[in-house]
Each structure stands twice: as C-alpha cells, then as structure tokens.
Amino acid sequence: MLRWLTPINAWISRLCMYVAVAGLLGIVTVVTYQVFGRYVLNDTPTWAESLALVFVLYVTMFGAAVGVRDAGHIGLESILVMVMPERHRIWFEILIHVLVGIFGMVMGWNAWVLAESVMPYKIPNLGLSEGLNHIPLAMAGVLITLFSLEHILALIAGKEVRPSWH
Template identity: 25%
Template sequence: MGNLDKVMTSVEETINGSLLLLATAVLFVNVILRYVFHNSTTWAEEAIRYSIVWVTFFGGSMCARNKMHVGIDIFVQMAPPLIRKILMILAQLSAAFFTAMITYFGWVSTHLVIESAQKSPAMMMPIWIVYIAMPLGSALMTIRFLAAAYAILKDKTFGVEMVEKNGSVDISRL
C-alpha cells in the first residue's frame, strides 16, 4: 500500500501543481494582453476554467489523503472509544460509497461525451478531456477513503483528538 500511496500522491501533486501554475500563467498573460495591448486571447478563460475543474477533483483526493474534508465530528470525539471507531469507519465508508457513485456516473457521462464527439467552443479540444477529471479524481478519493477506513480499523493513528482526557473540548481544534 505504501508504493501505491507514493504514486498516487505524486500524480495528485504533479497534476494540481502543474495546472495551477499553468492557469496562473495563462491568466497573467491574458491580463497583460487585455490591459497593455488591448487585445486578449479567446481561449484563455476556457483553459483556466477547465484546469480548475481538474484541480478541484484531484484536490479532493489530496484533501481525503490529508483528512481535510469537512465533517462535524464533535459528537464522534465525545463518544466512547469503540463507538468513536465505528462512527469514524462508517463516515469513511460513506464517503467512499459516495465518491464511488460519482466515479461510476462520471464514467457514464464521459462515455456519452466521447460518443457524441463534442468539442470545446474556444479551444476546439475534445470535451471528454474535461469530463474525465470527475471519474479519475473521484476514483482516487474512493481509494483514499477506503484506505482511511482500513487504517482506523487497524488502529493506526487517524485525525486529531479534540476531547481531552478530562472530558473538556479543545476549542482551538474545532
């Protein structure tokens, strides 16, 4: 599992970093063209929008890896250890199920777009390149959530404890 994690992390970080850098550069050049030369490209906004779609789905996987997805866990933190463990596993499995559904329906949508041979309006690139970010990113999130559930099941460290031994809640961690 360690090698798969390293490969996935490398892919996620490379794609997100490259696309964010590219989007920033394209936006900067387009602003310069617009305000200095009074002329801008027709494809820049579309390219930035599509790169942000990719960053969103692959960033979701990075958030799942770093346990940064939004969750309300004050009741989980205050529960007895066995109940806490069960609730945390259920939360991870629920998230994995949800992202697995997004993966499936993302593949269905991507397949329909491939069959219809749609192209983007400004760049004229196959639009399936944008659509495929959904199933790929969601599949990575599913793997991350399943790995987190397995880690909790095997009693590996997970998350940050907000409830102190004396029962008080550390507000700074909320």
C-alpha cells in the same frame, strides 16, 4: 493489504498534488496572458478563459481527492465523534469513510458516463473534447474510493493514515 496500499496511495496523493500545483501555475500563466493580451495588446486571446476553466477542474478534483486521503476535509472530525467512547467512535469513523467511499464510486462512475457521452463534442475556442472537463471528476471519484478504503483498513488495523507530505 494495508502494507502495500499505503505507499501506493501516498505516492498517488503526492503525484496528484504535483499535478494540482502545476495546474495552478497553468491558471496563473493563462490568466496573466489573457490580461496582458486584453490590456496591453488590445487583443484578448479567446481560448485563455476556456483553458483556465479546464485547469481549475483538474486542480479542484485532484485537490479534493488528496483532501480525503490526508483528512484535510471538513466534517469528519465533529464534536459528536470526539465525545463518543473509543469503541463506538471507531465504528462511526468507519461508517463515515464507507459513505465517502460510496460517494467516490458513484461520482466516479457517473462522471465517466458523462465524459463518455460528451466526448464527441468540442470545447469552444479550444477544439479539445468536452470529455476532458469530466475526466478529472471520474479520476477523483476513483481516488476518493481508494483513499477511503485505505482509511477503513487502517481503522480496522488500529493504525493511522499519515498525510502524504510526511
């Protein structure tokens, strides 16, 4: 299973980073336009702040999911884990990834329920569904679960998950 899961997860992770970078460029563009409109044109675009906030949600959530896959998040490498004997360390690391995966499932499910419940409402100044604010959270939950599963399988197989950018 790990043989096909790793390339798929690496591809998804890289795609998420490309989307996050595009989102960052979108934030810079929208905020620049907002500042230009406010101070040069003396006509602030009312939609710019709302759109920038939507971009921030996508950048943050996809970045967090990639952080789980590439082990770029804090907390998983503690002193306690490092000083444990190897046979105990692997079980502790598996437990950590199981807990992160459970968190991802719970986050994804509840974010989807929330997104579904607010779909009929519109984001002020944009006219887009309010559910767009919660969809990246649901997607990140699914990705965090998938990436945690990959780490668990790799630990059991005695392998290491290489970051997506290698």
